[in-house]
Amino acid sequence: MGFKVWDLELEFIEGEYKSLISFDMRNLLKFLIHYHVTFLFIVLEVISFTITIQNNFYQRASFINNTTEISGNIYRIYSSVVEYFNVRNENDKLALENTALRKLLKSNYIINDKNIQQANDLIYKQKYDYINAKVINNSVFRQTNYITLNKGRNQGIKPDMGVINSQGIVGIVKDVSYNFSIVIPTININAHISAKIKKNNYFGTLSWDGKDYRYALLNEIPFHVKVSKGDTVVTSGYSSIFPEGITIGVVKDFNFNQGNNFYNIYIQLSTDFMNLNHVNVVSNLYKDEQKILENSVTHD
């Protein structure tokens, strides 16, 4: 008799417990269904924010790599059409560059230094190699501008290579896919490039304030250095990305903040980012060696 009562009691308790659970679940479901739009909204925004933040701190996800392949092909077709409108301009630029290069030909110089002749193979060891590429997508009016090139990993382009054209520096390769690469140009608020004033070799960091694609800022030049308008600014060659002495631009204006030991120097960029077509990607053949040596020192 007592046994049965016990059983019944247990069943009763279990039943109550079950209904309690289902009641809770029902409430939760009701809540979810009622606010399903908001939940979906939050989920989608979290996804997109994650993509944004991941990209800010790490290399681009492989997802972007793959999409670059797709959009890159479409841009290639697009630029093959638009290219024709720029042919005249581009020809003029190439002709100018040809002349400049012809002036540098070895036959133009008389070598009369005995030391150089003796140590010929050491002096003329090649340090930088250039890969020609074409700009197939470009932006200048955003805060984070990017350039897409028509060559990628298959053609030997790797992240962190420098990009220049006949006028001056363009930017640094950020990411590559098999046939395309993405360049952070000087005119991206996240770009920082080591630069120096040509006449006195003081170096600082070139950055962009996001305002005008024709001007950039040179920071970290101390106040005691003599700067004047029209000074040429070139790459420093310290970062092992660019060769030394590639033109960046000229000093347009400079001022001095109270309580700050450094100048604000405005640079007129020599590269016309509005009108980019052919560029050269710089590959430093000794970069790995330099990096390994530098890292071994910092790890001590």
Added chain:
Amino acid sequence: MINIIPQNIIRFFVLVFIQVVILNNLQFSGFVNPFIYILFILLLPFETPSWLLLIIGFVTGLTIDVFSGTIAIHTIATTLAAYARPFVLTLFAPRDGYESRTSPTLKYYDLLWIIRYSVVIVLIHHSCLFLVEVFRFSGFFYTLLRIILSSILTSILIIISQLLFYKNK
């Protein structure tokens, strides 16, 4: 009623094409960028369920991101605009609600309503877009100026397109 779906799909491709190929390359001065593709979200039929609206907004933003080489900033802004649309519609609802089988175009509603509706959504979208793009609050007034000028330009383009395609009164 059945041709609403192909009509919207075609509109999607046309707007993305215009945005990516023309407007992204043809900015008018330093900081004014029109983003006409938001018109696609604006013109979806009233009956579109909110969850579908969100997914459509997400996909639209993602498409623009892929072609602009930007990372997810258009996705964030467009999803927000899609989320806000039902609220804005409720805010500006006529006294007897929206008639079924109509869409938010000049064909069914007057110009003033269209302007109010478009400007609010465009402002939401552009504010989110430019703030996330800069990702910082320094130079806030500069960003604010970009938001206002770009919103004006986008709104003007949207109104012009409405006058061109839907004015048959």
